Amino acid sequence: MYVDSHCHLSFPELSERLPQIRAEMAAAGVDRALCICTTLEEFDTVHRLATTYDNFWASAGVHPDNEGVREPTVDDLLELASRPRVVAIGETGLDYYRLNGRSIADMEWQRERFRVHIRASRRSGKPLVIHTRSASQDTLAVLREEGRGEVGGVFHCFTETMEVARSALDLGFLISFSGILTFKNAEDLRAVARYVPLDRCLIETDSPYLSPVPYRGKTNTPAYVPFVAKQIAALKGVEPEEVALATSRNFEELFGVPHSGGTR
Ligand SMILES: [Zn+2]
Numbered sequence: 628m629y630v631d632s633h634c635h636l637s638f639p640e641l642s643e644r645l646p647q648i649r650a651e652m653a654a655a656g657v658d659r660a661l662c663i664c665t666t667l668e669e670f671d672t673v674h675r676l677a678t679t680y681d682n683f684w685a686s687a688g689v690h691p692d693n694e695g696v697r698e699p700t701v702d703d704l705l706e707l708a709s710r711p712r713v714v715a716i717g718e719t720g721l722d723y724y725r726l727n728g729r730s731i732a733d734m735e736w737q738r739e740r741f742r743v744h745i746r747a748s749r750r751s752g753k754p755l756v757i758h759t760r761s762a763s764q765d766t767l768a769v770l771r772e773e774g775r776g777e778v779g780g781v782f783h784c785f786t787e788t789m790e791v792a793r794s795a796l797d798l799g800f801l802i803s804f805s806g807i808l809t810f811k812n813a814e815d816l817r818a819v820a821r822y823v824p825l826d827r828c829l830i831e832t833d834s835p836y837l838s839p840v841p842y843r844g845k846t847n848t849p850a851y852v853p854f855v856a857k858q859i860a861a862l863k864g865v866e867p868e869e870v871a872l873a874t875s876r877n878f879e880e881l882f883g884v885p886h887s888g889g890t891r
């Protein structure tokens with residue numbers, strides 16, 4: 628059985644056909660998913676998924692790309708993180724991909740928001756779900772400075788270099804691979820996936836985005852996460868079942884989620 632460690636089931640593309648998506652997950656052997664929060668405004672919707680279905684969990688956080696939304700305080704995040712079935716802080720991090728004419732210095736608000744999430748993680752003991760794009764050096768620097776070696780978590784939807792992967796692993800973080808790993812032009816990323824030990828890997832869809840091959844360009848759903856596992860298995864020369872088992876165990880350990888029944 629597979630776990631999707633990062634999906635956005637609260638987004639309308641998916642939430643509007645949840646029964647169908649849940650049926651497809653079950654048929655594909657995907658037994659659990661972590662529903663990721665991207666704004667405080669969205670939290671209740673995300674959280675309801677986790678309290679309604681016993682194989683969904685939720686995170687609490689504000690995505691670095693979201694502007695014009697409520698800015699979280701450490702106390703806001705601690706309160707949400709204390710609710711039942713909330714197992715992570717995020718997604719959070721830095722994204723300098725769309726600066727829209729601003730300089731990196733102008734993005735201090737993003738770094739401050741990230742620090743708030745790291746403080747909430749330190750105080751709650753809940754792991755961070757890190758989003759980093761075109762900002763890996765600052766992401767690592769802020770994590771080192773603010774985390775003081777007291778936080779862990781996952782670099783989600785990893786697309787960075789081997790060096791960044793090594794640094795993230797050194798900081799105690801896991802690396803999560805998405806459908807991007809199956810894209811034709813992702814040879815460098817496949818080298819990273821060969822390098823990251825299986826006991827430090829997670830798999831995810833980041834659905835509704837980034838459908839893996841052979842569904843590239845279509846709406847992604849958690850049911851497609853086995854394609855990511857199969858790609859990792861091929862790269863490492865192991866059976867997909869081994870990747871399913873390892874990434875499920877890593878998920879359970881990182882987020883404090885109990886073993887599911889099933890075949891384990
Ligand atoms: Zn992200």
Ligand SMILES: [Zn+2]
Nearest residue numbers: 633663718833
């Ligand atoms: Zn996401």
